[in-house]
Amino acid sequence: MKTRVLLSPHFSLDEFTASQTAERMGRQIVVEPGSDVFRNLQHLCLTLLQPIREALGPVVISSGYRPPWLNEQIGGSPRSDHMSGLAADITVPGKTALEVAEAIRGMGLGFKQLINEHGRWVHIAAPEPGEIPRRQELTIWKDGTRSRTTEGLHAVADLQAGGGA
Ligand SMILES: [Zn+2]
Numbered sequence: 142m143k144t145r146v147l148l149s150p151h152f153s154l155d156e157f158t159a160s161q162t163a164e165r166m167g168r169q170i171v172v173e174p175g176s177d178v179f180r181n182l183q184h185l186c187l188t189l190l191q192p193i194r195e196a197l198g199p200v201v202i203s204s205g206y207r208p209p210w211l212n213e214q215i216g217g218s219p220r221s222d223h224m225s226g227l228a229a230d231i232t233v234p235g236k237t238a239l240e241v242a243e244a245i246r247g248m249g250l251g252f253k254q255l256i257n258e259h260g261r262w263v264h265i266a267a268p269e270p271g272e273i274p275r276r277q278e279l280t281i282w283k284d285g286t287r288s289r290t291t292e293g294l295h296a297v298a299d300l301q302a303g304g305g306a
Pocket of ligand 1: 265
């Protein structure tokens with residue numbers, strides 16, 4: 142029987158280590174309590190995800206910690222904050238990604254990066270503990286088959302209609 146390790150009142154470690162890709166590869170993602178990744182995940186939960194959960198209701202983690210082999214497998218950025226446990230991809234049932242991202246922006250939290258990804262989920266990253274939050278806001282969207290990144294939080298349909306203006 143596995144014990145549930147809590148990172149903050151509403152988030153447990155297993156939510157950040159579950160991966161269908163890893164499962165298909167027959168590999169497990171292990172994060173040792175007390176490790177750097179564990180402490181980063183705790184920091185992400187305590188400073189960002191827990192306040193978001195308290196304001197918006199249950200938060201679903203679609204991608205949490207990614208060891209480098211997993212990040213590579215799913216085509217993540219080579220400098221992805223997921224690899225240090227400082228980022229998560231989230232959704233909130235009943236809300237669009239843009240609604241979630243705009244609500245988070247309005248909360249005044251100290252995030253490093255807040256991204257509306259394809260209008261489907263929100264990527265949120267925490268700065269390293271002690272670093273000044275950059276509060277960068279971006280939208281990643283598809284222009285035909287090309288992936289594009291635009292400053293600010295936008296509805297993906299508006300960007301596609303405007304050709305990325
Ligand atoms: Zn992400």
